[in-house]
Amino acid sequence: xxxxxxxxxxxxxxxxxxxxxxxxxxxxxxxxxxxxxxxxxxxxxxxxxxxxxxxxxxxxxxxxxxxxxxxxxxxxxxxxxxxxxxxxxxxxxxxxxxxxxxxxxxxxxxxxxxxxxxxxxxxxxxxxxxxxxxxxxxxxxxxxxxxxxxxxxxxxxxxxxxxxxxxxxxxxxxxxxxxxxxxxxxxxxxxxxxxxxxxxxxxxxxxxxxxxxxxxxxxxxxxxxxxxxxxxxxxxxxxxxxxxxxxxxxxxxxxxxxxxxxxxxxxxxxxxxxxxxxxxxxxxx
Amino acid sequence: xxxxxxxxxxxxxxxxxxxxxxxxxxxxxxxxxxxxxxxxxxxxxxxxxxxxxxxxxxxxxxxxxxxxxxxxxxxxxxxxxxxxxxxxxxxxxxxxxxxxxxxxxxxxxxxxxxxxxxxxxxxxxxxxxxxxxxxxxxxxxxxxxxxxxxxxxxxxxxxxxxxxxxxxxxxxxxxxxxxxxxxxxxxxxxxxxxxxxxxxxxxxxxxxxxxxxxxxxxxxxxxxxxxxxxxxxxxxxxxxxxxxxxxxxxxxxxxxxxxxxxxxxxxxxxxxxxxxxxxxxxxxxxxxxxxxxxxxxxxxxxxxxxxxxxxxxxxxxxxxxxxxxxxxxxxxxxxxxxxxxxxxxxxxxxxxxxxx
Numbered sequence: 001x002x003x004x005x006x007x008x009x010x011x012x013x014x015x016x017x018x019x020x021x022x023x024x025x026x027x028x029x030x031x032x033x034x035x036x037x038x039x040x041x042x043x044x045x046x047x048x049x050x051x052x053x054x055x056x057x058x059x060x061x062x063x064x065x066x067x068x069x070x071x072x073x074x075x076x077x078x079x080x081x082x083x084x085x086x087x088x089x090x091x092x093x094x095x096x097x098x099x100x101x102x103x104x105x106x107x108x109x110x111x112x113x114x115x116x117x118x119x120x121x122x123x124x125x126x127x128x129x130x131x132x133x134x135x136x137x138x139x140x141x142x143x144x145x146x147x148x149x150x151x152x153x154x155x156x157x158x159x160x161x162x163x164x165x166x167x168x169x170x171x172x173x174x175x176x177x178x179x180x181x182x183x184x185x186x187x188x189x190x191x192x193x194x195x196x197x198x199x200x201x202x203x204x205x206x207x208x209x210x211x212x213x214x215x216x217x218x219x220x221x222x223x224x225x226x227x228x229x230x231x232x233x234x235x236x237x238x239x240x241x242x243x244x245x246x247x248x249x250x251x252x253x254x255x256x257x258x259x260x261x262x263x264x265x266x267x268x269x270x271x272x273x274x275x276x277x278x279x280x281x282x283x284x285x
Numbered sequence: 286x287x288x289x290x291x292x293x294x295x296x297x298x299x300x301x302x303x304x305x306x307x308x309x310x311x312x313x314x315x316x317x318x319x320x321x322x323x324x325x326x327x328x329x330x331x332x333x334x335x336x337x338x339x340x341x342x343x344x345x346x347x348x349x350x351x352x353x354x355x356x357x358x359x360x361x362x363x364x365x366x367x368x369x370x371x372x373x374x375x376x377x378x379x380x381x382x383x384x385x386x387x388x389x390x391x392x393x394x395x396x397x398x399x400x401x402x403x404x405x406x407x408x409x410x411x412x413x414x415x416x417x418x419x420x421x422x423x424x425x426x427x428x429x430x431x432x433x434x435x436x437x438x439x440x441x442x443x444x445x446x447x448x449x450x451x452x453x454x455x456x457x458x459x460x461x462x463x464x465x466x467x468x469x470x471x472x473x474x475x476x477x478x479x480x481x482x483x484x485x486x487x488x489x490x491x492x493x494x495x496x497x498x499x500x501x502x503x504x505x506x507x508x509x510x511x512x513x514x515x516x517x518x519x520x521x522x523x524x525x526x527x528x529x530x531x532x533x534x535x536x537x538x539x540x541x542x543x544x545x546x547x548x549x550x551x552x553x554x555x556x557x558x559x560x561x562x563x564x565x566x567x568x569x570x571x572x573x574x575x576x577x578x579x580x581x582x583x584x585x586x587x588x589x590x591x592x593x594x595x596x597x598x599x600x601x602x603x604x605x606x607x608x609x610x611x612x613x614x615x616x617x618x619x620x621x622x623x624x625x626x627x628x629x630x631x632x633x634x635x636x637x638x639x640x641x
Contacts, residue, residue, distance in 0.1 A: 031407040032393075036400055073412050080403065147572065173572045195576030218577045274577070 026072040028108070033080050033091075034066040041087060042120040042142060048079060048092035050128040052109025058138040058159075059114045067091055068112040076109075092126075115139055120163060127151055136161070137184055143167045144185070151175040157184035160206045164188065172197065181205035183227075189214070196220050203227065207265040216272045224269060225281045231263030232256075234280060237272040244279040257282070316371060316410060323411030324388060326351060326367055339373060344380060351385070360398065367402065371410075426570035433566035441559045448525050448551045455522070456547070458603025462526035463533075465596040474588075477523070477595025488512055519602060523593020524586075528554030531589075558586060 043064060047056075052071075059066070069078050071093055081090045092111065115121065120140045128149040136144065137158035143166050146155065153175055165187040170177065172194045182190060183205030189212045192199055196219040203211070203226050215222055226232045235254045236243050248255040260266065271278050313332035320326045328351045339356030342348055346362040357373035360381040367385030368375050374392040377383055381398035386405065388394070394404040451459055466473055488509070495501035495508055529547065532554030541549070561582035568575040597603065 027412060029408055029411070031405060034394075034404045035402075036396065036404075077411070082403070149572070171572050173576055193573045195573055196580070216573065218573065219580065 037064040044088040046124040054132040066114040070110040156180040161186040231260035241273040319410040430569040461603035473595035477591035519597040523597040527589040527593040
């Protein structure tokens with residue numbers, strides 16, 4: 001009798017996942033979506049992704065985009081629209097009407113996006129509660145806008161951007177942002193605006209021209225890592241924040257590195273924070 | 286024999302579950318529906334014309350319309366439409382052309398030729414959850430802003446309804462908590478702060494105390510729920526008391542009845558606390574500004590809740606009348622005057638208690 005009960009129990013246990021599946025547990029689906037690149041005219045790509053892991057990198061494959069998605073079908077649907085006339089693509093994942101926005105199971109979701117190295121791009125990334133690893137090095141970015149919610153974002157330019165970027169804007173909510181090799185972005189100006197968290201900006205890489213940075217952080221730490229051969233000028237606007245200015249001298253209301261006048265390239269930073277700490281480190285990470 | 290029977294029963298339960306988990310092959314009509322609605326594939330052939338195995342479009346041939354098969358599809362010629370394999374790879378050979386999309390379910394799309402549309406490889410066809418396809422939403426910044434504003438407005442409305450309820454059914458308690466706030470402002474804040482810190486330890490002590498007695502163990506779930514309700518009640522009562530105090534200081538004039546004055550003060554006070562939240566909601570399109578304003582609103586609300594919680598604790602949810610009234614050294618002068626100023630006769634002189 002006991003064995004019979006045990007057998008029945010085993011049957012019930014094995015049956016449970018199938019029953020749960022019918023009642024609303026995640027329904028995982030994977031899909032790979034890509035589109036061939038037929039010319040090298042500029043394209044605009046917007047990526048929307050709510051929660052999960054995000055990985056973006058460049059490739060020499062002749063594809064306008066190649067997107068791998070793993071998502072819960074009950075809550076979301078792939079987003080892949082392309083307007084050939086406007087040369088504009090919208091990619092990512094969109095929440096189904098009435099579905100819960102965020103939950104623990106979002107952690108298992110994934111977006112892997114590969115973008116073409118050769119096509120000039122205006123890239124707009126809108127990420128929610130994600131863990132982002134974005135290696136944008138080697139792309140041909142004309143402009144980049146990165147908007148993050150509660151994100152652990154790691155942005156890197158492992159190789160120089162292939163064209164001059166007119167504008168690089170990063171807006172983060174409550175997030176930890178680490179941006180590496182920003183000199184490789186080849187940007188005229190970089191704007192970083194943050195709500196709360198740690199913003200760590202590393203300006204190593206290949207310097208081709210002077211760079212202006214506007215960094216605003218409401219609450220938290222703003223860390224600027226500048227190579228020692230680059231002259232740096234920091235104009236600090238702070239309310240209840242500390243400023244670590246070791247090795248810098250004050251002149252005309254701003255802080256200058258000692259090599260500023262003689263340096264081949266210059267970094268002009270306007271840093272504003274309400275509460276927290278601003279640090280300038282020489283020599284990079 | 287019994288074991289055999291039980292085993293068969295278990296197997297009987299298992300088989301449908303396993304079949305469900307693996308996904309029984311749906312009929313062609315369902316598959317076509319999922320393709321049409323889930324993958325937006327148009328111009329689909331009829332269900333009975335789906336090729337059972339694979340299909341090849343030889344070089345030099347042209348097919349107009351969607352090519353659909355249950356096996357692998359090889360395109361060496363031209364397809365003026367989409368190509369869909371329900372169980373296999375889609376290969377577009379060098380020189381082959383597909384003007385529409387190339388889809389593979391359970392396989393891969395290999396494109397050496399030209400694909401005008403998208404290439405999609407998927408683990409399964411998309412599931413259709415309802416009779417009507419789910420509405421997919423892409424929220425613009427304006428829509429997000431409006432949603433946030435609506436959320437704040439709804440919360441404000443709910444709190445206002447709660448406030449009216451408290452005023453109607455627990456008006457004296459609210460008066461008492463307001464009285465404590467007026468007279469013991471700083472103490473109320475520190476008591477509120479201490480109360481917040483001790484919330485969880487107090488619950489833990491309660492649970493341990495109940496667990497020490499055998500019968501008490503059964504009461505633990507009820508005690509936790511009751512504790513939660515009590516704390517929520519105190520927080521709400523306290524916050525509303527602070528709101529009424531703030532609203533009363535904003536709106537001092539008026540010759541309305543005391544209850545009408547209290548209601549007006551309460552509404553104004555709650556609105557004052559919601560103004561910052563609404564500003565933050567209206568700035569949703571600008572994450573930085575919204576975060577800063579939201580932080581300010583959170584800080585202001587927290588201070589109000591802490592103050593109110595402390596006052597509610599000090600007045601024991603407004604039931605301990607002597608806390609506020611006992612400290613009022615007023616009105617006593619009126620009956621000490623030889624000629625009563627307010628017409629209080631000696632027989633009705635209030636008794637002076639120790640607390641006063």
